[in-house]
Amino acid sequence: MTNRRDFLKKAGVVTAAAGASALAAPAVHAQSSPIRWRLQTYAGPALAEFVVKGMVDDFNKAANGQMEIELFFADQLVPTGELFRAMQRGTIDMVQSDDDSIAAPVDISVFGGYFPFGTRYSLDVPVLFEQYGLKEIWEEAYGEVEGVKWLSAGSWDPCNFATKEPINSLADLKGKRIFTFPTAGRFLTRFGIVPVTLPWEDVEVALQTGELDGIAWSGITEDYTVGWADVTNYFLTNNISGAWCGSFFANQEKYDELPDHLKTLLKLAMDSSHYFRQQWYWGGEAKLRVNGDKLKLTTIPEEEWATVEAEAIKFWDEIAATSERTARVVKIFREYNDVMAKAGKPYRYT
Known part of the structure; x- marks a missing residue:
């Protein structure tokens, strides 16, 4: 009888502890959410x-x-x-x-x-x-x-043009309605391009309807991945930025x-x-420049494209003039590119 009483007491303690655990469960669950x-x-x-x-x-x-x-x-x-x-x-x-x-x-x-x-x-x-x-x-x-x-x-990726009509010279860019980024678009207006801002998901339809003549948003990898290679015909190998x-x-x-x-x-x-x-x-x-079968590659001659690069340096000066901090960034870009140019191949080929 004594042993039975002891057992019941211990069982009651265990049951009470289990009940306490059950009551505390929601708090423990909340902490582990x-x-x-x-x-x-x-x-x-x-x-x-x-x-x-x-x-x-x-x-x-x-x-x-x-x-x-x-x-x-x-x-x-x-x-x-x-x-x-x-x-x-x-x-x-x-x-x-x-x-x-x-x-x-x-x-x-x-x-x-x-x-x-x-x-x-x-x-x-x-x-x-x-x-x-x-x-x-x-x-x-x-x-x-x-x-x-x-x-x-x-x-x-780099920034290349994918267009419906071929681009073989800077003159071919004039008047083209291009989907691109704000600062890139601001720079490209110097060459007669008309930057267009659209929701990303509307770009493919805009290319089909003629609202856009092309894009300067990506490299060729994205053109194929997102379907833009299906609604454009040409890819310009010259880019305005490498990444x-x-x-x-x-x-x-x-x-x-x-x-x-x-x-x-x-x-x-x-x-x-x-x-x-x-x-x-x-x-x-x-891989897609070599094996892709949807976009025909075109190139603006290097001597003509050099005028775009020269214009970019003027653009850098304009940005540097906007604040002390942007001037510091432009200074870093200049120093870095100078080091790369002096290092030569494979860092810079031209």
């Missing part, structure tokens, strides 16, 4: 598959239930031009785009996207940021803007709330994304 972020990219679904989806999938898997990023495509939640403000408000937690397209309210936004002849090859972008001081300048500039954290910059410069950004408050290990994981995922794009674009540009 994953952090959820919404990321919107500049890219449509077909392109996002290569430029950002892998990074999101890998991060979500490695976060092991502690955090989850939900991916949205170009203009899906807000128009691309409103992304910066939406991120400041917390409507979107993270953005992948160039500074120029999202109308970032910083003087250096003109260097995002395609800054004319600032780069020749995709490796130029990470070297400029990691070895020549652009990283610190970007951190400085965005540190002056409330609510947004600049995270990381990387390179994409698009894009970045990841986040809402400052949401970023500050992340534990350090998730911040580190996010950095590793972004770095992995930058690396993937390096090889995907570099290989794709060459």
